[in-house]
Amino acid sequence: MSFEQMEKLKTKLPEWLETSRLRTGQGDVAAYIPELAKASRDTLGIHIADSQGQTVSAGDCGVPFTMQSISKVFTLILALMDHGEEAVFYNVGKEPTGDDFNSMIKLELVEPGIPFNPLINAGAITVSSLIAGDSPEEKSARILHFFRKLASNERLDYNMDVYHSELETGDLNRSLAYFLKQNGVLKDPVEDVLSVYFRHCSIEVDCSDLSRMALVLAFDGVDPHSGEMLIPRRYIQIAKTFMVTCGMYNASGEFAIDVGLPAKSGVSGGIMALVPGQYGIGVVGPSLNNKGNSIAGVHLLERLSKEFDWSLF
Numbered sequence: 083m084s085f086e087q088m089e090k091l092k093t094k095l096p097e098w099l100e101t102s103r104l105r106t107g108q109g110d111v112a113a114y115i116p117e118l119a120k121a122s123r124d125t126l127g128i129h130i131a132d133s134q135g136q137t138v139s140a141g142d143c144g145v146p147f148t149m150q151s152i153s154k155v156f157t158l159i160l161a162l163m164d165h166g167e168e169a170v171f172y173n174v175g176k177e178p179t180g181d182d183f184n185s186m187i188k189l190e191l192v193e194p195g196i197p198f199n200p201l202i203n204a205g206a207i208t209v210s211s212l213i214a215g216d217s218p219e220e221k222s223a224r225i226l227h228f229f230r231k232l233a234s235n236e237r238l239d240y241n242m243d244v245y246h247s248e249l250e251t252g253d254l255n256r257s258l259a260y261f262l263k264q265n266g267v268l269k270d271p272v273e274d275v276l277s278v279y280f281r282h283c284s285i286e287v288d289c290s291d292l293s294r295m296a297l298v299l300a301f302d303g304v305d306p307h308s309g310e311m312l313i314p315r316r317y318i319q320i321a322k323t324f325m326v327t328c329g330m331y332n333a334s335g336e337f338a339i340d341v342g343l344p345a346k347s348g349v350s351g352g353i354m355a356l357v358p359g360q361y362g363i364g365v366v367g368p369s370l371n372n373k374g375n376s377i378a379g380v381h382l383l384e385r386l387s388k389e390f391d392w393s394l395f
């Protein structure tokens with residue numbers, strides 16, 4: 083972080099965050115997973131990490147939340163590391179859909195019935211089935227181990243209340259999975275695949291964990307703090323491209339125009355963003371806009387991007 087940017091962030095970030103927090107009343111928390119409805123609508127926090135170990139944070143950055151869709155970026159990377167590009171993209175496409183994240187519509191309409199991309203639910207469920215391991219438990223253990231390494235936090239764990247809440251109410255995801263099974267895309271039993279998928283969605287983090295994971299993406303797969311290469315550069319390139327084209331649901335185009343950074347959001351109100359070669363950013367703001375993204379979180383990222391000219395475009 084440059085000295086000037088750091089100084090400006092330290093003095094201005096709390097004020098910018100409070101301005102964005104005023105937006106939370108215009109959105110609402112996700113309720114289709116009952117446990118997520120318990121989140122506070124006014125929560126807003128951010129944590130920014132750089133390669134030298136400097137950090138800046140503001141607001142409710144210590145509030146824990148589950149990764150939900152943000153986890154899909156890293157399960158995709160793990161599946162690519164397990165099987166390579168050809169095998170993964172034989173089962174999942176590479177294109178944005180313009181449909182809701184849990185939509186089934188294109189699975190039926192478009193040949194050959196594979197999900198459009200790895201970040202919509204159908205795609206991420208398929209990716210979960212591709213994680214190496216002899217049982218759902220072994221697959222989940224490998225995912226958790228990988229996430230802990232990326233976050234540099236051995237204490238990362240599942241929020242089992244959220245996991246059970248989604249397991250009990252996730253019938254739309256169950257329908258998607260049965261459809262994929264019928265199409266021959268899923269090889270394992272549906273409930274086994276879903277238990278891996280729901281489990282990684284329910285891994286609990288805070289903004290600082292998310293910023294550390296994003297930092298590895300920002301530095302092309304190398305953890306800049308340890309110097310360890312954790313992800314091959316090619317897979318980072320793939321993950322960042324999906325983040326830009328479909329990371330923010332059906333507002334990905336708008337987000338690319340207004341913020342211009344690779345990012346992935348989740349229904350719990352988390353957003354992971356990165357400034358390539360510079361920063362990893364974690365945001366939490368459970369009040370969502372009508373596109374399913376944190377309403378205040380997007381506002382804050384837009385402010386930061388404009389202030390520091392972070393847009394890649």
Ligand code: GLU
Pocket residue numbers: 149150151152183184203248255280283347348349350
């Ligand atoms: N676990 C959530 C679901 O499958 C993730 C959705 C999201 O964050 O977009 O519905």
